[in-house]
Amino acid sequence: MGTITKLHADRQPLKITFVGHVDHGKSTLVGRLLHELNALPEGKVEAIQAQCKKRGMPFEWAFLMDALQAERDQGITIDTARIWFSTDQRDYVIIDAPGHKEFLKNMVTGAAGSDAAILTIDAHEGVQEQTRRHGYLLHLLGVKQVVAVVNKMDLVDYSEERFNEVSAELEDYLGKLGVTPDFIIPASGREGDNIAKWSENLSWYDGPTVAQSLDMFADGATAEDLPLRFPIQDVYKFDQRRIIAGRIESGTLKVGDVLNFSPTGKSARVSSIEAWPENAVVSTACPGQSVGITLDEQIFVERGQMAAPVDQTPIETNLVKARVFWMGSNPLKIGNRYKLKLNTTEVSAEVVKIEKVIDATNLSTTEGDEVTQNSAAEVVLRARSVIAFDDYAEHPDTGRFVLVEDYTIVGGGIVVANKSQVEIKSKNITAVEHKVSAESRTAMNSHTGGVLWLTGLSGSGKSTLAIELEKQLHLRGFQTYVLDGDNVRSGLNKDLGFSPEDRNENIRRIGEVANLFADAGFIVISAFISPYQEDRDGVRAIKPDLFHEVYIEADVPTCEARDPKGLYKKARAGKIPEFTGISAPYEAPVNPELVVPTSKQTVGESLEFLTRYVDETFVADGKSKKTA
Amino acid sequence: MGRQTLDHLDALESQSIFIFREAFNRIEDLAMLWSLGKDSNAMLWMVRKAFFGHVPFPLIHIDTHYKIPEMIAFRDQLAKDWNLNLIVGSNDKALAEGMGPDKGRVNCCTALKTNGLKKVVAEGGYKGLIAGIRRDEEGTRAKERVFSPRGENAAWDYRDQPPEFWEQFNTDIPPETSLRIHPLLHWTEIDIWRYIAREGIPVPDLYFAKDGKRYRSLGCAPCTGSIESTASNVQEVIAELEATRVPERAGRAQDQESEDAFERLRVEGYM
Numbered sequence A: 001m002g003t004i005t006k007l008h009a010d011r012q013p014l015k016i017t018f019v020g021h022v023d024h025g026k027s028t029l030v031g032r033l034l035h036e037l038n039a040l041p042e043g044k045v046e047a048i049q050a051q052c053k054k055r056g057m058p059f060e061w062a063f064l065m066d067a068l069q070a071e072r073d074q075g076i077t078i079d080t081a082r083i084w085f086s087t088d089q090r091d092y093v094i095i096d097a098p099g100h101k102e103f104l105k106n107m108v109t110g111a112a113g114s115d116a117a118i119l120t121i122d123a124h125e126g127v128q129e130q131t132r133r134h135g136y137l138l139h140l141l142g143v144k145q146v147v148a149v150v151n152k153m154d155l156v157d158y159s160e161e162r163f164n165e166v167s168a169e170l171e172d173y174l175g176k177l178g179v180t181p182d183f184i185i186p187a188s189g190r191e192g193d194n195i196a197k198w199s200e201n202l203s204w205y206d207g208p209t210v211a212q213s214l215d216m217f218a219d220g221a222t223a224e225d226l227p228l229r230f231p232i233q234d235v236y237k238f239d240q241r242r243i244i245a246g247r248i249e250s251g252t253l254k255v256g257d258v259l260n261f262s263p264t265g266k267s268a269r270v271s272s273i274e275a276w277p278e279n280a281v282v283s284t285a286c287p288g289q290s291v292g293i294t295l296d297e298q299i300f301v302e303r304g305q306m307a308a309p310v311d312q313t314p315i316e317t318n319l320v321k322a323r324v325f326w327m328g329s330n331p332l333k334i335g336n337r338y339k340l341k342l343n344t345t346e347v348s349a350e351v352v353k354i355e356k357v358i359d360a361t362n363l364s365t366t367e368g369d370e371v372t373q374n375s376a377a378e379v380v381l382r383a384r385s386v387i388a389f390d391d392y393a394e395h396p397d398t399g400r401f402v403l404v405e406d407y408t409i410v411g412g413g414i415v416v417a418n419k420s421q422v423e424i425k426s427k428n429i430t431a432v433e434h435k436v437s438a439e440s441r442t443a444m445n446s447h448t449g450g451v452l453w454l455t456g457l458s459g460s461g462k463s464t465l466a467i468e469l470e471k472q473l474h475l476r477g478f479q480t481y482v483l484d485g486d487n488v489r490s491g492l493n494k495d496l497g498f499s500p501e502d503r504n505e506n507i508r509r510i511g512e513v514a515n516l517f518a519d520a521g522f523i524v525i526s527a528f529i530s531p532y533q534e535d536r537d538g539v540r541a542i543k544p545d546l547f548h549e550v551y552i553e554a555d556v557p558t559c560e561a562r563d564p565k566g567l568y569k570k571a572r573a574g575k576i577p578e579f580t581g582i583s584a585p586y587e588a589p590v591n592p593e594l595v596v597p598t599s600k601q602t603v604g605e606s607l608e609f610l611t612r613y614v615d616e617t618f619v620a621d622g623k624s625k626k627t628a
Numbered sequence B: 001m002g003r004q005t006l007d008h009l010d011a012l013e014s015q016s017i018f019i020f021r022e023a024f025n026r027i028e029d030l031a032m033l034w035s036l037g038k039d040s041n042a043m044l045w046m047v048r049k050a051f052f053g054h055v056p057f058p059l060i061h062i063d064t065h066y067k068i069p070e071m072i073a074f075r076d077q078l079a080k081d082w083n084l085n086l087i088v089g090s091n092d093k094a095l096a097e098g099m100g101p102d103k104g105r106v107n108c109c110t111a112l113k114t115n116g117l118k119k120v121v122a123e124g125g126y127k128g129l130i131a132g133i134r135r136d137e138e139g140t141r142a143k144e145r146v147f148s149p150r151g152e153n154a155a156w157d158y159r160d161q162p163p164e165f166w167e168q169f170n171t172d173i174p175p176e177t178s179l180r181i182h183p184l185l186h187w188t189e190i191d192i193w194r195y196i197a198r199e200g201i202p203v204p205d206l207y208f209a210k211d212g213k214r215y216r217s218l219g220c221a222p223c224t225g226s227i228e229s230t231a232s233n234v235q236e237v238i239a240e241l242e243a244t245r246v247p248e249r250a251g252r253a254q255d256q257e258s259e260d261a262f263e264r265l266r267v268e269g270y271m
């Protein structure tokens, strides 16, 4: 909501969240504070007065933030709200969080990403369940600067003794978390004691007022001293440029830097930092900046990869040890799978271990195999594929993630102690009673099986793409296998020569083997010239649903110009009889599932094309493009 | 080389660009609402920054036929100059039946704006709609999510919004539901003006004082009042805002009809 924002355009506003147990006076404190700092819009106090009168209740400062009818009717904050204001020193965003246990997800929404917090405690009630839980969450969410306000001092006759009691209880709890409040301030939001003006009623207190304490928080941290972390958000080809877009989470990025892309391990040099309008082009970019870069080499890059300096790469593994906070109404359990989202990476992950369950209201830990709503735990997750991230303690922005179940976020987690991580053996052994069904293979693999039958001239790029694609798919956790001349001719088909009959038989056998693999749940990539439509149709006929004919398209002149093995030269010289494209025909596919025009695009682009096709086609949840 | 950090406007802009790019990557059928006001225009400018001069989704303008004529002229000029894919929608049925502010301002807004929008969205099959609302405008907008799931018929369940933190947005949604995307939530009114000044973004002349009056917020002619002002250019508008305590939407009559008028509008699917 709007108030007056003044003039600190050079600095980012400080974000402060008001947290604490339900009804302890957070919203009241915010309303009163803004009023006393003369920051409310004209007519606001009068409007609140009228709204309270209509309800037949005394004036409520909380109505400033509690704008929803349901909130006003029940006298409770449901969802986090924000308001802006300034002091002479700087601009602020104040975030008012709800204290009711039921709305903890909204408290997390508000508090995560704050620079500081005001923990409000009712002097009369003292430290309560959500006081403790919010304290724990501040710690987990990485909100390090905390001021505590012992509110409603009017209810305890402004008693110094009571204040000391509450302070001691609070300090004891926060101390266990390693959190030390900068100040503990006795105050009354309703009466206006120690909000912006020092109060006669609390003459025994000589610390800052609530307003003064805000100005004493340090500015938000920037991450520029850390090594570069540039998670890839997207790759754009709106025009002739291939722009890799993302936001710099830490470190700086400069034109000329060599970047390593995790987890593929490919590297390339930054050629430019692109911008619009063109006069805004820069050569350096800093943390928080959304940029687009071009590279000197067209390596395969896609969303979810993380760019970093070659000598300071992030952790790459599929095992993530983390401390999680659970908000889901269904408990987190060993063996459950969730979607893990970390920066721009999204991957399915299984809970393989719950090391301890933490009660966020008293910090007691227990063993257990499930984590219920509003509890915390230390867990080990196994992602389907290798992902790149950092240890939260060293690198917060790339060391935290959320877990998603059925479309909503159900948990937040921070990565802990990865360097000393121990390998964990899989407990996920499914008992096989009867025949394993295709569905259960698919469920286990998270993708369906099938045959990507690459066909094209010699030199069109089949083998290169097959091998690169296999590598990419493997990194992402796909079961995949390449069939090509090298592994087929030497064993399975070593009795076959190059006569037309033998060629037919060669393809037929490969087709059968490919289908067996596909049946076993693999994505088979075959890389054979396979020049005859009839032969390919024969393979298709074995299991039409599993067959994907992929035309690796490059014409004879292009392939002849490439001629990586010198075969075209030999064929032209007549040294190779019946060479496809020269002295034997190549029948281009009539109706292929996919055409990859390698003469018009780079290997990286073709690969992108193929991986996208696989992502869209071999989906586990039923309706793939092919069967739809 | 000196240390480099983002200033306040850079940080706001970067954040918005990040949101546009998330939306564009995650949502297949995406469109942006273009109200022609200062916020929409700043937003459109940032879309072009995010996508390097391109606007890779259609812009929707809901024409209530009560808009101030200058706004329509401004729209058509910019659509031509910037080569925009513009979709103009309106609730012709309600208009033919004589809907207007005399039938009640909230009713009118619901019929001509909310339902006009729902019609265009249904026709286009959009799953995601980008809207330029800000948290500092009004109490219920102060509680919005960046990616806000909308139920069937675009309803907003403000009592049970999903968590959203660490910039992991709720981009996956059940069938039959949709998303509103709000890339300007973290901006304030004065931030927008300072950004318009810095970038030189075009806005309708109605924002600048003529004969001692100007519009602070643009809506439909019958329900949008002008304010007393001498601010005749962007810099003067900024100076005026730095000194005022009058809230931005004070001139919007539909908000004032009752305490919860705006909340009811928004629950139904108003922006």
Ligand SMILES: Nc1nc2c(ncn2[C@@H]2O[C@H](COP(=O)(O)OP(=O)(O)OP(=O)(O)O)[C@@H](O)[C@H]2O)c(=O)[nH]1
Binding pocket: A020, A021, A022, A023, A024, A025, A026, A027, A028, A029, A060, A061, A062, A075, A076, A077, A078, A097, A098, A099, A100, A151, A152, A153, A154, A155, A187, A188, A189, A190, A191
């Ligand atoms: N006596 C007294 N009452 C107060 C004070 N501050 C708040 N209250 C009252 O305590 C009640 C709850 O205040 P809120 O500000 O709504 O509490 P909250 O912490 O925001 O509550 P939730 O957001 O629902 O968790 C209201 O009736 C207030 O009037 C105070 O300093 N003294």
Ligand SMILES: [Mg+2]
Binding pocket: A026, A027, A028, A062, A066, A076, A077, A096, A097, A098, A099
């Ligand atoms: Mg409250």
